[in-house]
Amino acid sequence: MVVSKVDKYLDEHNIFWFKINRPEKRNAIDYDVMSELCEAISFVSRNEKIRAFFITGEGTKSFCSGGDLSIFHALHTKEEAYEMLSRMGETLYSLCTLPVPTYAIINGTAIGGGCEIAAACDVRIAYSDSKMGFVQGNLGITTGWGGASMLMEKVTHPHAVMMLNSTKVYTAKEAKELGFVQRVISEEQLPLLHEEVKASSKVLRSYKQAIIMKWKQSQLKQRMLAEIEQCSILWEMEEHHQAVRSFLEGKK
Incomplete structure (x- = not known):
């Protein structure tokens, strides 16, 4: 039996849930998940009854571990890397500018690209x-999906620099102190998250337009693509390929 790599559904509160369902891969992103996320974003954008978009991962161990290196390590050149990175970057910009409020429900480890997905959301709620x-710096690259540009829109400049340059893994409490996480909850509180969005769809979408206008004026998309270009240059360097080989060999 083929198990779907994502679960998508609209709940009774008209909140659209997108759950990455690859727990055996720590909910890593591959091309199939990319396509599913792009389709889900398009669906939510068109359906005016939907009030919010929640993204999470299957289980309680991992929200998302970023890109699936067992697949993406086959990309060697700048051009090959840019094709994949820009595809996901465009998707995350669409998530960032989705006309409804977006929430990352961080239900476990979120590292690398997983943090970039979280940064694309309006609000981050963590177990x-x-x-x-x-x-990403541990693999000889920068954020590859536009995450740094989005992070700098969500936290203060000094905190963004700290999070990016240190390559540190933070606890939920520490991430809240930095402003990256807005709420820390227990798993038992998950059914109550619909209370985060009590207003009508029209009101919620009107509020979201205000921030979308700001991001368009500040050319967020162009900044993200420039960031992705820089990552693709580093991607083809031997430092990155050696780091990925060491990582994959360490998992065997």
Whole structure:
């Protein structure tokens, strides 16, 4: 039996849930998940009854571990890397500018690209035992999906620099102190998250337009693509390929 890599559904509160369902891969992103996320964003954008978009991962161990290196390590050149990175970057910009409020429900570890997905959302709510960090520097690359540009829109400049440059993995409490996480909850509080969005769809979408206008004026998309270009240059360097080989060999 083929198990779907994502679960998508609209709940009784007209909140659309997108759950990455690859727990055996720590809910890593591959091309199939990319496509599913893009389709879900398009669906929510068109359906005016939907009041919010929640993204999470299957289980309680991992929200998302970023890109699936067992697949993406086959990309060697700048051009190959840019094709994949820009595809996901465009998707995350669409998530960032989705006309409804977006919430990352961080239900476990969120590292690398997982943190970039979280940064694309308006609000980040984390389980108390979750951990998160922009660890891309450990692989000889920068954020590859536009995450740094989005992070700098969500936290103060000094805190963004700290999170990016240190490659540190933070606890949920520490991430809240930095302003990256807005609420820390227990798993038992998950059914109550619909209370975060009590207003009508029209009101919620009107509020979201205000911030979308700001991001368009500040050319967020162009900044993200420039960031992705820089990552693709580093991607083809031997430092990155050696770091990925060491990582994959360490998992065997």
